[in-house]
Amino acid sequence: MSTPFNYKHLYYFWVVAKEGGMSRAADKLDMAVQTVSAQVRELERSLGYALLKPAGRGLVLTEAGTTAMRLADQIFQIGENLPTLVRDAASTPAARLAVGISDGLPKLVVRRLLQPVITEPNLRLICHEDELDDLLGDLALHRLDVVFSDRPAPANPNIKLYSHAMGHSPMAWYATPALIKAAGKKFPQCLAEQPVLLPTTHTAVRGRLDHWFEQHGIRPRIVGEFEDSALLNTFGASGMGIFPAAEWAEDDLLANYGVKRLAACEGVSEHFYAVGTERKVHHPLVLRVLQGVK
Secondary structure, rough: OOOOOOOHHHHHHHHHHOOOOHHHHHHOOOOHHHHHHHHHHHHHHHHOOOOEEEEEEEEEEHHHHHHHHHHHHEEEEEEHHHHHHHHHHHOOEEEEEEEEEEEEOOHHHHHHHHHHOOOOOOEEEEEEEOOOOHHHHHHOOOOOEEEEEEOOOOOOOOOOOOOEEEEEEEEEEEOOOOHHHEEEEOHHHHHHEEEEEOOOOOOHHHHHHHHHHHHHHOOEEEEEEEEHHHHHHHHHHHOOOOEEEEEEHHHHHHHHHOOOEEEEEEEEEEEEEEEEEEOOOOOOHHHHHHHHHO
16 A cells, blocks of 8 residues: 655655756755655655656656656646735635636637626636637636637546537628728629638638638638737738628727628637536636626
8 A cells, every 4th residue: 555645745856856866956955865865765655656767967757757747847836826826815805707718719709708797896807818728727727717718628538627608609701991892792702802811720710711611612812810819800900801700799890990891701600618627617707607698
């Protein structure tokens, strides 16, 4: 039977691995080399695997040690943030909501998704934008309360994730008045003649748009592709090209970007999901978001 796991032993191993040797770790910890070495051996005994092996005058990680080091990094990073998080929670009685936003998600739609909680008294809204995989990692470590995405979370044997459908928005085409005038009444054939801006292929809706073009026998004149929807809207507003957007964002587009609606993109919708670590949502603000968006 293995000995009980000890986080202090893990910490000593973590320092040894970061410093690359027992002597340097002992100096950093202000401890005897023999003491540090004994603590690491205790950790290896409790886990049942060697974590370090000699390499020249130093030590390197074994395969098991690499995994232990990666997890230790996460554990002690959380520990380093603990005092700040506790202090903030105690000093600021706020309704905190930490949201991860997939980089392909339309920013104007995100505001609509969060509308049900925007007026919450003492709301402290924290938004992080990143690639979906990185956001899901932060979600698993409880750095985020929910992640918004344009697709369900992929299957992951190491993390239990649940994707909650938040609805979908039809797509439409928008452009500056000058481009709409140039397009005339030849929609959708004009998209083969006039410049077109599209989201990049890492977004879920791009595949649907490409299929829509194929169905209509159109080879679009693509002059720009954008990972970030806000950049897509900005360049579209500058007159660079005709661009697609979710109709949920239409009011903001027309009011703030100086563009007009060209036509509907019939049959193409953008879907939105809230990804969490619980099948039944308990966070009151996340629950309100899910109930408030149709």
